Amino acid sequence: EKSSLLSTFDGSGQLADGTLLPLLANVGGAKDAQEAADANAQGVGLLRTEFCFLGNDSEPSHDEQVAAYKGVFDAFPGKKVVVRTLDAGADKPLPFLTDSTEPNPALGVRGYRTDLTTPGVLARQLAAIADAAASSSAEVWVMAPMISTPAEAADFAALCTAAGLRTPGVMVEVPSAALSSRHILDRVEFASIGTNDLTQYTMAADRQLGPLAALNDPWQPAVLALVQATVEGAVSQVKHSRSLETTSPKPVGVCGEAAADPALAVVLAGLGVSSLSMTPRALPAVAAVLRTVTPAQARSLADRAVAAASAAEARELVRAGLPALAELG
Numbered sequence: 001e002k003s004s005l006l007s008t009f010d011g012s013g014q015l016a017d018g019t020l021l022p023l024l025a026n027v028g029g030a031k032d033a034q035e036a037a038d039a040n041a042q043g044v045g046l047l048r049t050e051f052c053f054l055g056n057d058s059e060p061s062h063d064e065q066v067a068a069y070k071g072v073f074d075a076f077p078g079k080k081v082v083v084r085t086l087d088a089g090a091d092k093p094l095p096f097l098t099d100s101t102e103p104n105p106a107l108g109v110r111g112y113r114t115d116l117t118t119p120g121v122l123a124r125q126l127a128a129i130a131d132a133a134a135s136s137s138a139e140v141w142v143m144a145p146m147i148s149t150p151a152e153a154a155d156f157a158a159l160c161t162a163a164g165l166r167t168p169g170v171m172v173e174v175p176s177a178a179l180s181s182r183h184i185l186d187r188v189e190f191a192s193i194g195t196n197d198l199t200q201y202t203m204a205a206d207r208q209l210g211p212l213a214a215l216n217d218p219w220q221p222a223v224l225a226l227v228q229a230t231v232e233g234a235v236s237q238v239k240h241s242r243s244l245e246t247t248s249p250k251p252v253g254v255c256g257e258a259a260a261d262p263a264l265a266v267v268l269a270g271l272g273v274s275s276l277s278m279t280p281r282a283l284p285a286v287a288a289v290l291r292t293v294t295p296a297q298a299r300s301l302a303d304r305a306v307a308a309a310s311a312a313e314a315r316e317l318v319r320a321g322l323p324a325l326a327e328l329g
């Protein structure tokens with residue numbers, strides 16, 4: 001009986017009072033996207049485009065790229081699909097973009113930084129995304145991985161504009177980006193926090209190393225404080241904005257694995273993020289637990305988690321405040 005309760009998501013993420021919190025899917029291609037649509041994901045919060053081309057020795061052609069992206073867009077007609085530009089490097093090497101001899105790949109030329117060493121690939125990818133978007137009804141947003149400064153965000157936005165893409169954003173996965181989100185959001189339309197890398201870089205612990213798993217824990221209060229700082233930056237950006245029309249902060253979502261942990265999803269909601277994107281398998285449990293808390297309860301649990309002295313303490317405090325977790329398994 002418990003498992004049937006948890007086996008489906010009705011397609012509307014919300015808190016106990018009806019406050020909406022869209023629940024989206026992380027996907028790596030068209031097949032994943034169809035599975036996500038079948039699981040009632042409200043859109044795609046992260047399309048990892050490098051997964052489409054992991055076997056390629058050379059840059060995929062324009063037509064190959066358009067077909068890969070359109071396969072995802074067509075699974076979500078009329079819905080939001082956030083495309084991340086190639087995040088090559090470190091744990092995801094692509095031979096046509098990355099240098100396998102770097103001594104510190106996680107701190108090296110990866111993600112958006114490959115545009116410095118291999119210029120042109122990013123602009124051609126954006127052109128392919130724009131063509132695929134033009135022939136589908138999905139609401140296509142595009143974001144860059146591994147952005148560290150407002151200047152990089154501005155450069156990425158300019159490339160997107162040149163390609164005719166109107167909703168540029170960035171991932172927040174480097175502590176400097178979290179701490180400068182106000183200035184970054186002056187230059188792009190949204191941010192999406194990648195808690196996997198944000199944790200790795202906050203704790204200075206390689207996410208691929210088993211012995212460092214306890215450090216590599218998104219419950220680390222320092223990581224949660226950076227999520228909080230990112231959201232506060234968005235609030236301060238809109239306050240200082242000169243535009244008279246802007247009234248609500250620009251979207252700040254989360255697309256790291258943290259969003260797939262139901263208790264942590266409550267904390268993220270309490271910190272004020274605007275959407276959660278996760279592996280489709282996690283949607284039913286996350287949705288079920290979010291529905292048991294009011295925004296005020298989520299805020300109070302989030303405050304306690306940020307103020308905790310350790311990841312274990314944060315986890316315990318929050319789990320104790322969520323009786324639904326035990327009931328739902």
Ligand code: PEP
Binds near residue numbers: 087173196
């Ligand atoms: C992240 O870093 O949290 C993220 C979503 O990106 P990836 O796991 O693909 O690096």
Ligand code: MG
Binds near residue numbers: 145194197
């Ligand atoms: Mg990442």
